[in-house]
Amino acid sequence: RTMPDNSEPAKKIKTDERTIMTGLTDMDVDGIQSSHNQDAKVETSTEDDKAALNLVESAPRIEIHTLDTPSACTHEVAVPPGCQFSGLIDHGREPAKTYPFTLDPFQSQSVLCIENDQSVLVSAHTSAGKTVVAEYAIALSL
Numbered sequence: 001r002t003m004p005d006n007s008e009p010a011k012k013i014k015t016d017e018r019t020i021m022t023g024l025t026d027m028d029v030d031g032i033q034s035s036h037n038q039d040a041k042v043e044t045s046t047e048d049d050k051a052a053l054n055l056v057e058s059a060p061r062i063e064i065h066t067l068d069t070p071s072a073c074t075h076e077v078a079v080p081p082g083c084q085f086s087g088l089i090d091h092g093r094e095p096a097k098t099y100p101f102t103l104d105p106f107q108s109q110s111v112l113c114i115e116n117d118q119s120v121l122v123s124a125h126t127s128a129g130k131t132v133v134a135e136y137a138i139a140l141s142l
Contacts, residue, residue, distance in 0.1 A: 070105035077118075088112050097139035099132065107132050114140060 060081035067075040067087070079085045090112065103111065106124060110133040113120045120137075122130045 069109055073105045073109050075109055075113075088116050088118075091115060095136075096142075097136050103132065104129055111136050 062081065063079045063085075065077045065079065065085050067077065069075045077085055093115075095111075106122065107129055110120045110122055114133070114137050120133065122133050124130050
């Protein structure tokens with residue numbers, strides 16, 4: 001990735017947001033409810049199933065925000081209940097580490113997240129340059 005440009009505006013949050021809880025989307029929960037309702041008609045539902053469904057329905061939901069990014073990069077942010085996400089801001093300060101090459105989009109986005117004190121999970125194929133992101137995080141922490 002290239003280093004964040006100081007003139008670059010903060011990244012915008014896309015309008016498509018979804019909510020999950022422990023890996024279940026609302027569609028998954030609806031499916032559980034649907035199968036639970038069918039089970040109730042057949043009277044094969046157990047008290048344990050009902051308790052599990054109540055637990056799933058009452059659990060706090062994690063909001064997932066998908067950010068606008070370059071086409072080669074997917075950026076999603078999981079926000080715990082009660083927390084707000086305001087997007088990424090380019091602080092315009094001197095980078096913690098510079099590179100003699102132009103960073104790929106996923107590297108630039110990752111560096112921007114690190115600069116905003118966010119956790120980053122990078123998933124890319126072998127030799128894609130994931131180490132650049134780790135080196136930047138280390139340089140920033142020193």
